[in-house]
Amino acid sequence: MSIYFLTGCAGFIASNVARQLLQAGHTVFGVDDRNDAYDVALKDWRLDQLASFERFHFQPIDVTDRPKLNAFFHDALKAEKRPNFDACIHLAARAGVRYSTQNPWVYIETNVTGTLNLLELCRETQTTKFCMASSSSVYGNSTEEIFREDQRTDAPCSPYAASKKAGEALAYSYTHLFGLDCSILRFFTVYGPAGRPDMSILRFVHAIAEGKPIRLYGDGSAERDFTYCDDIARGVIASLKPVGYEIFNLGGNQTFSVRQLIEIIAGQIGTEPKIERFPAHPADVQRTHADISKAGRLLGWKPEWTLHDGIAQTIAWYKENRKWVKKLKSLRAE
Numbered sequence: 001m002s003i004y005f006l007t008g009c010a011g012f013i014a015s016n017v018a019r020q021l022l023q024a025g026h027t028v029f030g031v032d033d034r035n036d037a038y039d040v041a042l043k044d045w046r047l048d049q050l051a052s053f054e055r056f057h058f059q060p061i062d063v064t065d066r067p068k069l070n071a072f073f074h075d076a077l078k079a080e081k082r083p084n085f086d087a088c089i090h091l092a093a094r095a096g097v098r099y100s101t102q103n104p105w106v107y108i109e110t111n112v113t114g115t116l117n118l119l120e121l122c123r124e125t126q127t128t129k130f131c132m133a134s135s136s137s138v139y140g141n142s143t144e145e146i147f148r149e150d151q152r153t154d155a156p157c158s159p160y161a162a163s164k165k166a167g168e169a170l171a172y173s174y175t176h177l178f179g180l181d182c183s184i185l186r187f188f189t190v191y192g193p194a195g196r197p198d199m200s201i202l203r204f205v206h207a208i209a210e211g212k213p214i215r216l217y218g219d220g221s222a223e224r225d226f227t228y229c230d231d232i233a234r235g236v237i238a239s240l241k242p243v244g245y246e247i248f249n250l251g252g253n254q255t256f257s258v259r260q261l262i263e264i265i266a267g268q269i270g271t272e273p274k275i276e277r278f279p280a281h282p283a284d285v286q287r288t289h290a291d292i293s294k295a296g297r298l299l300g301w302k303p304e305w306t307l308h309d310g311i312a313q314t315i316a317w318y319k320e321n322r323k324w325v326k327k328l329k330s331l332r333a334e
Contacts, residue, residue, distance in 0.1 A: 002086035003076075004028050004085060004086060006018055006021075006028050006091065007089070007114075008032055009028070009030030009031065009050070009058065011032065011093075012194065012229065013091055013133065015049070015194070018030060019049065020230075020234065022050065026055065028055065029057045029085075031069065031092070032058070038196060042197060042325075042328060063092045063114035063115075064114050069117055083125065086127075087127070088121070088129070088131070089131045089240075090130065092110065093111050093114075094106050096198060097160050097161070097284060098158075098281055100163070104163075107159050107163045111163035116170055123178045129181050129240060130183075131185065131236060132171055132183070133187060135187055136188040136249070136288045138164050138168070140153070140285060141157055142285075147249065147288065148249075149294055171184060184245075184248065187227065188224070188225040188226070188249065188288055189288065191226055191311075192313060192317075196330075197330035200258065201265070202314065204262060204273075205265055205269070205311075205315055205318050206326060206331045208262075211274070213276045214275050214276065217278045217279065217281050218258070218284070219277075220259035221257055222257065222284065223286070223287040224261075224287075225251040225254065225255050225290045228305035230305060234301065238300060239299055246294075248298070248299065249295060250292065251290025252305075253290065264308060264311055265315070268308075268311055
C-alpha cells in the first residue's frame, strides 16, 4: 500500500480522492485550512466522512504557512519511517472566477506561493511524483471547438485562471530543474454530492427544490463540460503513474448549456423553475469542452457518469441532507 500527502482534503474534489484512496487501503496525510471562502460546515461534513478511516491523518494547515506545512510533511514521513511519499497530490486552491476579480491577492498567495511550497517539499524529500489541480479556466475564451492540452493558454480571463496557469509553469520548472514527475490536471466543471455551494449545480438544486428564484447571469446559452466527482477522483488517482511532465484534461466529454442544465434539474425535482436574469459576468467564459483523448491514451481514463445520473445523485444527497444544507450561506448569497 502507498502513502500520499494530500492538500485541500476538506474540499470537494480532494475529499473524494481521499475517500477512494482510503477505500483502496492506502494511507493519506491531509491538510486543509478550512477557510471561509464558502461555508465551513460543508467542509467539516466532508472531513467527518473521512474520519472513520484509520489511515487518514489530518491537520488544519494552510499551504501558504510554510513552517507548519514543512513540519507536518516531515513529521508524517518520520512517523511512517519513510524518506518520501509515493506522491504529493496538491488539490488545495482558492477557486472561483468571479471572486478572484475582487480579491486577486489571496489567489496568488494560495495558488502560486502554496504550490511553490509543496514543490519545494517534494524536491527536498525526493518525493518525485507531484500531481496538481489546474482548471479549464486557463483556456480563457478559446474559439476552438474542443479544448486540447497543447493549444495556447496565454489569455486568461480572470486572476483565478492566471494563478492556475502560473502553477502549471512552476511545476514545469521543477520537472526541468529537479526531475520531478508532474501530472497537471485541468478539471472541467466538477459537480456531485456535497459539491461547492458557490457553483451553479448545487445552487440550482437548492433554489428549485425550495421554490426560490435562480439567479441566471447571461441568457443561459453558455456551455459547460460537466464532470461528475467520482470520475474526477478516478482521474486524479490514474494520473499518479509516471508521466514525466504532462497536462491532462479531465472532463465529461460533452457540453450542456446552462438552460439545459436548469431543465434537467427542474425535470428531476418535478418543479417549474423561477428565474431572475442578470447581465453576464465579464470573467465568465462562454464555453468549455474538453478533448479527453490524451487522458484516455496515457492514463486509461474516461468518464463513466452521465450528467442526468450525476444530477440524480446530487439531488438525492441534497434531499437527504436538506435540513442543514439549505441553511448554508453560500447557497443563499447574492
